[in-house]
Amino acid sequence: MLYSELAETLDRLEATSKRLEMTTILADLFRTADPDELKDIVYLSQGKVHPDFFPQKIGMADKLILDAIGKSDEEVRKAEELWVKIGDIGVVAERIKTRPVQGTLFQFGSEKPEMGTVTVKEVMSALYKIEETAGKGSASKKNEPLKMLLKRMTPLEARFLCRMVNGKMRVGAGDMTILDALAEAFATKEDRPAIERAFNVTCDLGFVAETIAKGGMDAIDDVKVSVGNPVKVMLAERLPSVEEIVERMGGECAIEYKYDGIRVQAHIGKDTVKLYSRRLEDLTSNFPDIAEALRSRCRFGEAIIEGECVAVDPDTGYMLPFQNVTHRRKKHGIDDAVRDIPVRMFMFDILYKDGEDLTLRPYLDRRRALENGFEMGDSIQMTTMRIVRSEEEGREFFDNAVAARCEGVMAKSIADNSVYRAGNRGFLWIKYKKDYQESLTDSFDLAVVGAFYGMGKRAGKYGALLMASYDQENGRFATVCKLGTGFDDAFLDGMPDLLNGTLTKERPQIVDAEMVPDVWFEPHVVLEVVAAEITLSPIHTAAKGVYREDSGLGIRFPRFTGRVRDDKEAEQCTTVSEISEMYEMQTHDSDGLSE
Ligand code: AMP
Numbered sequence: 001m002l003y004s005e006l007a008e009t010l011d012r013l014e015a016t017s018k019r020l021e022m023t024t025i026l027a028d029l030f031r032t033a034d035p036d037e038l039k040d041i042v043y044l045s046q047g048k049v050h051p052d053f054f055p056q057k058i059g060m061a062d063k064l065i066l067d068a069i070g071k072s073d074e075e076v077r078k079a080e081e082l083w084v085k086i087g088d089i090g091v092v093a094e095r096i097k098t099r100p101v102q103g104t105l106f107q108f109g110s111e112k113p114e115m116g117t118v119t120v121k122e123v124m125s126a127l128y129k130i131e132e133t134a135g136k137g138s139a140s141k142k143n144e145p146l147k148m149l150l151k152r153m154t155p156l157e158a159r160f161l162c163r164m165v166n167g168k169m170r171v172g173a174g175d176m177t178i179l180d181a182l183a184e185a186f187a188t189k190e191d192r193p194a195i196e197r198a199f200n201v202t203c204d205l206g207f208v209a210e211t212i213a214k215g216g217m218d219a220i221d222d223v224k225v226s227v228g229n230p231v232k233v234m235l236a237e238r239l240p241s242v243e244e245i246v247e248r249m250g251g252e253c254a255i256e257y258k259y260d261g262i263r264v265q266a267h268i269g270k271d272t273v274k275l276y277s278r279r280l281e282d283l284t285s286n287f288p289d290i291a292e293a294l295r296s297r298c299r300f301g302e303a304i305i306e307g308e309c310v311a312v313d314p315d316t317g318y319m320l321p322f323q324n325v326t327h328r329r330k331k332h333g334i335d336d337a338v339r340d341i342p343v344r345m346f347m348f349d350i351l352y353k354d355g356e357d358l359t360l361r362p363y364l365d366r367r368r369a370l371e372n373g374f375e376m377g378d379s380i381q382m383t384t385m386r387i388v389r390s391e392e393e394g395r396e397f398f399d400n401a402v403a404a405r406c407e408g409v410m411a412k413s414i415a416d417n418s419v420y421r422a423g424n425r426g427f428l429w430i431k432y433k434k435d436y437q438e439s440l441t442d443s444f445d446l447a448v449v450g451a452f453y454g455m456g457k458r459a460g461k462y463g464a465l466l467m468a469s470y471d472q473e474n475g476r477f478a479t480v481c482k483l484g485t486g487f488d489d490a491f492l493d494g495m496p497d498l499l500n501g502t503l504t505k506e507r508p509q510i511v512d513a514e515m516v517p518d519v520w521f522e523p524h525v526v527l528e529v530v531a532a533e534i535t536l537s538p539i540h541t542a543a544k545g546v547y548r549e550d551s552g553l554g555i556r557f558p559r560f561t562g563r564v565r566d567d568k569e570a571e572q573c574t575t576v577s578e579i580s581e582m583y584e585m586q587t588h589d590s591d592g593l594s595e
Helices: 003-014 019-032 035-045 062-069 073-086 089-098 120-133 139-151 155-165 175-186 189-202 205-221 242-248 288-297 322-329 334-340 363-373 391-403 489-502 576-585
Strands: 235-238 253-258 262-268 273-276 303-311 343-353 380-382 385-388 408-412 425-433 444-453 462-471 476-483 519-521 526-530 533-537 552-556 559-564
Touching: 003 019, 003 035, 003 120, 003 155, 019 035, 019 175, 035 120, 035 205, 062 073, 062 089, 062 139, 062 155, 073 089, 089 155, 120 139, 120 155, 139 155, 175 189, 175 205, 189 205, 235 576, 242 391, 242 425, 253 363, 253 391, 253 425, 262 288, 262 322, 262 343, 273 288, 288 334, 288 343, 288 380, 303 322, 303 363, 322 334, 343 363, 385 391, 391 408, 444 476, 444 489, 462 489, 462 526, 462 576, 476 526, 476 552, 489 559, 533 576, 552 576
Parallel strands: 235 425, 343 380
Antiparallel strands: 253 385, 253 408, 262 273, 262 303, 303 343, 408 425, 444 462, 444 519, 444 526, 462 476, 526 559, 533 552
């Protein structure tokens, strides 16, 4: 396929925010693609070169791209000027390419016959080369592949290629829209859940696209979890009391301590172990001790297991709060951190062992397999668990969990259908935290989408942030509050470093907002926020029109807890449907309108 066809499709996608329209545009593209190329086309249409769990190295510095855009020193200077004005490197490339070259006489048929002839395959191999040279080699070597491609590209192609190598695609074709488009192109609406399941157990949209294009739904139904491909994690619903949890679970359930650490999914191979975070980052180098213990203590040849890594006090053995384990996420000084901050992994699930996909087996079978599969030790242990049959038993267990410095408890269904539902939040797992007793609502993990300049003591800094939740229904972000409290001086000073990498001149295409901040950010950074309550709001866009015409849901009196959720991607923040559930859970009459 020619890259120009992809660029035209991306251009049409950019012009709409309607998910149905986007789906049809993408489905048309997927249908016309050669099945052997579809994988690359899917990655490229999301601005990627690999599936999400590969460390993405693409993200060339602005300066290098500007150098590649200009064919002469004068053009480079012009590109730099435009860049300062426009802030979108793709549009800069497009404009520079559109400018008539002075002194050239355009002769129909004779000018640049190679324009628009670049293929998707050529773009991919250039991007691989750019990745290979990232971080090493001279500047000219790094941007050479880009220069070569740009020479043969139309202005429109240049727009998307430059944005892509800059790591800022801007087109809002989310995973869910791509899955819809695959169903439309190669199957039916009814097949959509099975296609999504294939994605949830492989985390690789390109692979799913290629599988369905080549082998149809039979091949999709055959997709299984495998060591090396992270699986989307199963998530828990919440309920406001232990009583309701036990009732909802049918009077009987397993209940585990809810540890306050980092969730890790371990892929144990015959000789190697890879550890992934819930946002699919490779954490192996952060927990070399845990990786080693898992391999040496595992009785299976291969396995995929999950657990929570928690820091423990080296002297007392007590569990330490979450902040301590985050030291392990730093890139440097891992050896010191391993020595100073011992970590223990509390294992709670097993998804696979020696050729057997366990995700469709009930909870108690999986728990037994996990228990039998490892020789427990200081650094790897099972989560504390018991089966409860009454509210009293549940309460007592919860009190023990809090006394042991846990966040609360996780109740888990033990019914025959208690499968591991990859990528899904449901009532098979229900969380109950000690925070629930202290305020009306749980904490929220919200994505930063904008900032307001500060005044008074905060002059010259960002004073408040516009926060959004993720709407899984349409793959978009909707605002829920303006956050201005809970920031200490260090956080206020560090905000530009934390946020400015995602700065955009305009409202990002995937954000729905009526409140207009001074600056916009692509949703990327997630902050934990606590609040007093959820109310109807005329200005916020979450669940707009659902509870009252012209009103959305807003979070009242939000306060930053100090915790940056860098273990979560923006799409993993609190969803609009969770906020709606919390709103409905509030027992009092919430008729007040918040800002
Ligand atoms: P939350 O992040 O509040 O939605 O809570 C879900 C998280 O709790 C999971 O993603 C795990 O990281 C963590 N967790 C701690 N203990 C457990 C447990 N026993 N079972 C499952 N998840 C747990």
